[in-house]
Amino acid sequence: MTHAQYxxxxxxCFDGFPAEACGLLAGPFAAGAPTGEVGQVYPCRNADxxxxxYTVDSKDxxxxxxxxxxxxxxxxxxxxxxxxxxxxxxxxxxxxxxxxAWCYVIVSLKSGEPVLRGYFIRDGLVxxxxxxxx
Amino acid sequence: MAVEVRLPTLLRAHxxxxxxxxxxxxxxxxxxxxxxxxxxxxxxxxxDDQGGLHKFVNVYRNDDDIRYLEQLDTKVxxxxxxxxxxxxxxx
Numbered sequence: 001m002t003h004a005q006y007x008x009x010x011x012x013c014f015d016g017f018p019a020e021a022c023g024l025l026a027g028p029f030a031a032g033a034p035t036g037e038v039g040q041v042y043p044c045r046n047a048d049x050x051x052x053x054y055t056v057d058s059k060d061x062x063x064x065x066x067x068x069x070x071x072x073x074x075x076x077x078x079x080x081x082x083x084x085x086x087x088x089x090x091x092x093x094x095x096x097x098x099x100x101a102w103c104y105v106i107v108s109l110k111s112g113e114p115v116l117r118g119y120f121i122r123d124g125l126v127x128x129x130x131x132x133x134x
Numbered sequence: 135m136a137v138e139v140r141l142p143t144l145l146r147a148h149x150x151x152x153x154x155x156x157x158x159x160x161x162x163x164x165x166x167x168x169x170x171x172x173x174x175x176x177x178x179x180x181x182d183d184q185g186g187l188h189k190f191v192n193v194y195r196n197d198d199d200i201r202y203l204e205q206l207d208t209k210v211x212x213x214x215x216x217x218x219x220x221x222x223x224x225x
Contacts (some may be wrong), residue, residue, distance in 0.1 A: 032151065058219060063215055069153075096221075098220040099144050104224075
């Protein structure tokens with residue numbers, strides 16, 4: 001992702017505090033899989049308004065999908081903040097991971113400096129998805 | 135009624151990779167039944183065991199969320215676009 005996209009993600013996470021913030025990532029696909037490039041980041045509303053759970057507001061999801069589609073892209077992942085725990089998928093995150101192709105990005109606001117990490121969640125198993133900012 | 139149905143990435147494999155398919159029905163429920171008849175792999179992903187909208191799925195008829203209309207009984211018209219979106223959530 002670009003520095004500007006990274007800044008947008010972090011700003012949205014801070015803005016949402018003390019509730020969890022969330023948003024979507026979109027980008028190009030090739031041969032049926034994301035290339036890894038982040039084309040757009042879409043800050044979304046957390047319909048739960050909770051410090052412990054998030055649900056991407058479905059209207060925001062629809063708008064993001066339509067916008068990404070208009071640019072020849074597709075949703076490639078979702079990001080959300082953990083307000084007081086580490087940047088690692090919780091049991092809830094693992095249970096509710098909808099798409100094995102997506103990168104699940106988590107931003108921890110637990111300590112002074114935000115920590116951003118990405119993961120694949122496939123069949124209940126978590127593996128790291130390296131996020132490069134530049 | 136003939137409608138266009140936008141599929142989420144996860145269901146496209148059941149429709150030979152297509153992102154948008156055509157289907158027929160007078161209501162959302164009938165359109166889903168038509169989809170499953172055409173693409174049996176989608177069975178169980180759209181409607182739950184009690185015959186209601188699966189809780190991990192959001193469905194929009196054009197710009198309206200069907201949960202705020204008549205759910206699966208929501209009527210559709212020729213040319214409507216149904217968007218099937220996954221519920222994206224966690225904690």
